[in-house]
Amino acid sequence: MGMLASLISGLASGETIAAVQRVRVAAIVYSVAALAALCGLGFLVGAACIWAAARYGPMAACLSFGIGFLAIAGLILLVYRMSAGSRARRRAKRRNADMKAIGITAALAVLPALLKGKGGLAKGGLGAILGPAIALAAYAIYRENVKRGSDDPDTGKRE
Known part of the structure; x- marks a missing residue:
């Protein structure tokens, strides 16, 4: 305010x-x-x-x-x-950082509603929080282990 x-x-x-x-x-x-x-x-x-x-x-x-x-x-x-390759990598890094920030912000915005008694964890259970958290962790592990190459959307290169 x-x-x-x-x-x-x-x-x-x-x-x-x-x-x-x-x-x-x-x-x-x-x-x-x-x-x-x-x-x-x-x-x-x-x-x-x-x-x-x-x-x-x-x-x-x-x-x-x-x-x-x-x-x-x-x-x-x-x-x-x-210099196009370095610019594409920089844009991908910035895009990933922005998406992480948006995800964290959305999670923090929804967390109070989930923690309330009515319609929150009492209704949805602990899975309402753990499900998306596990999915994010799995995606992070996948992104860490994926090979950089022709299928990599971040570099924009085709080999």
Whole structure:
């Protein structure tokens, strides 16, 4: 309840509106700065191309700049593809951690209702708690012992 009161008081005092305005102004300033930096970079590339055209000839300069930018693009794509496996593993780890947290939270949320006298353990018995706990333990043992390979959904790789 304290969090809700803090949120309501923040809204009432105008802090939230001021924070949103600060974020909006910062986003606009950073966008304009990035646009100016891109324009500056474009002029530097143009100047380098003009300098290379004066030194080596227009055709050689244009070809070398074109090949250079294509090589940079290929290198970026190659690095991205090579790092895809580590990103997939990181996403799978995060997904597993999130699912465990959701499961624990759900179990803790249901536990008081199960422990109550009416409709709780008196009705469902101890199996209402032990059944899912045993299933979770069995699944954890299974996941620990499964081979990493083509059937592994976490890596996303097919071998």
